[in-house]
Amino acid sequence: MKFCSNCGSGQLEFTIPEGDNHKRFICRNCSVIHYSNPNIVTGCLPVWEDKVLLAKRAIEPRMGYWNIPGGFLENGETVKEGAAREVREEANAEVIIKNMVSLYDIPHINQVYIHFWGELINGEYSIGPESTEVALFTENEIPWKEIAFTSSTFTLKRFFEDRNEGPYSVHFGKFDLERWEKRKGKS
Amino acid sequence: MKFCSNCGSGQLEFTIPEGDNHKRFICRNCSVIHYSNPNIVTGCLPVWEDKVLLAKRAIEPRMGYWNIPGGFLENGETVKEGAAREVREEANAEVIIKNMVSLYDIPHINQVYIHFWGELINGEYSIGPESTEVALFTENEIPWKEIAFTSSTFTLKRFFEDRNEGPYSVHFGKFDLERWEKRKGKS
Numbered sequence: 215m216k217f218c219s220n221c222g223s224g225q226l227e228f229t230i231p232e233g234d235n236h237k238r239f240i241c242r243n244c245s246v247i248h249y250s251n252p253n254i255v256t257g258c259l260p261v262w263e264d265k266v267l268l269a270k271r272a273i274e275p276r277m278g279y280w281n282i283p284g285g286f287l288e289n290g291e292t293v294k295e296g297a298a299r300e301v302r303e304e305a306n307a308e309v310i311i312k313n314m315v316s317l318y319d320i321p322h323i324n325q326v327y328i329h330f331w332g333e334l335i336n337g338e339y340s341i342g343p344e345s346t347e348v349a350l351f352t353e354n355e356i357p358w359k360e361i362a363f364t365s366s367t368f369t370l371k372r373f374f375e376d377r378n379e380g381p382y383s384v385h386f387g388k389f390d391l392e393r394w395e396k397r398k399g400k401s
Numbered sequence: 402m403k404f405c406s407n408c409g410s411g412q413l414e415f416t417i418p419e420g421d422n423h424k425r426f427i428c429r430n431c432s433v434i435h436y437s438n439p440n441i442v443t444g445c446l447p448v449w450e451d452k453v454l455l456a457k458r459a460i461e462p463r464m465g466y467w468n469i470p471g472g473f474l475e476n477g478e479t480v481k482e483g484a485a486r487e488v489r490e491e492a493n494a495e496v497i498i499k500n501m502v503s504l505y506d507i508p509h510i511n512q513v514y515i516h517f518w519g520e521l522i523n524g525e526y527s528i529g530p531e532s533t534e535v536a537l538f539t540e541n542e543i544p545w546k547e548i549a550f551t552s553s554t555f556t557l558k559r560f561f562e563d564r565n566e567g568p569y570s571v572h573f574g575k576f577d578l579e580r581w582e583k584r585k586g587k588s
Contacts, residue, residue: 215406217405217407219404221403222403222409223409224409233530250476251474287438288423289423289439290509290511292506292508293506317501319480321477324476326441326474328504386481
């Protein structure tokens with residue numbers, strides 16, 4: 215943030231407002247305090263018989279990698295509605311959302327992933343505008359090394375565990391930045 | 402949004418960008434697209450023996466009404482960390498977070514409530530800066546007509562049902578705007 219979105223002034227200060235305990239952008243011209251908070255990424259794993267549907271990303275980041283259909287929750291929709299919309303946009307498919315599988319925090323980029331699984335209606339799907347490929351995979355066929363994001367790997371693992379051993383429950387995960395940086399340093 | 406936070410220009414247009422399907426503020430001077438997405442309100446119901454802890458709000462909105470400790474998730478923290486922080490700020494108390502109770506959407510104001518319940522450590526608490534009163538209530542003592550928000554009513558009801566009948570599970574709710582407007586019209 216370089217200019218105040220309320221008055222256009224460049225006199226922004228990044229400091230803790232009175233009575234607060236977090237730093238915010240405060241406009242020294244019009245006194246407005248600007249808040250920035252984490253975003254929700256909502257998604258749904260479509261399930262058909264013994265298979266799950268993944269979409270290969272047509273866009274960056276992680277273009278060419280497989281992912282659970284998902285994206286930023288939009289204003290005016292519920293988390294479940296957003297998850298179903300993302301399946302529609304990425305895989306031209308409809309789902310009946312069943313259970314929430316995971317809540318996965320990525321605090322260093324201010325994102326919270328919420329993943330459901332749902333029944334893929336009639337097993338029908340095709341390639342949406344944000345995908346280059348869409349396909350059904352059994353558990354053994356999952357391309358684990360080509361999954362786009364750790365949030366999807368987390369959800370896929372927990373989903374199959376619950377489906378095989380039951381019952382379904384909500385799992386909590388967090389991106390391990392330290393481990394990721396260590397791995398990156400080695401490669 | 403009246404001015405572009407990137408270049409300070411007032412030439413903002415609220416329209417659907419190419420390749421998108423939602424309206425965004427686009428700056429006609431520097432071409433930056435400004436996204437706005439829902440916020441997470443995270444909270445935790447502290448539980449001690451057969452009682453739960455509520456805090457009476459010292460601030461608007463709904464000043465003077467009882468609430469489950471909660472507030473906006475901050476950048477850099479996990480949803481559970483935010484819930485524990487809110488208990489600390491509102492009730493000077495520490496919790497061991499146990500289960501997620503609810504995910505409650507309020508799409509017309511772009512908010513998603515996530516509530517947990519947690520063990521109140523040592524049963525200790527006091528009045529925090531955002532509260533005028535903090536107290537423990539048994540199920541029969543809950544001041545149902547003085548609860549600040551429908552998200553808290555939803556969570557309290559589901560929590561007691563699960564505690565009485567088991568097992569604990571995650572419940573999904575949504576603010577019913579139509580019903581609320583009808584009631585408002587009548588009063």
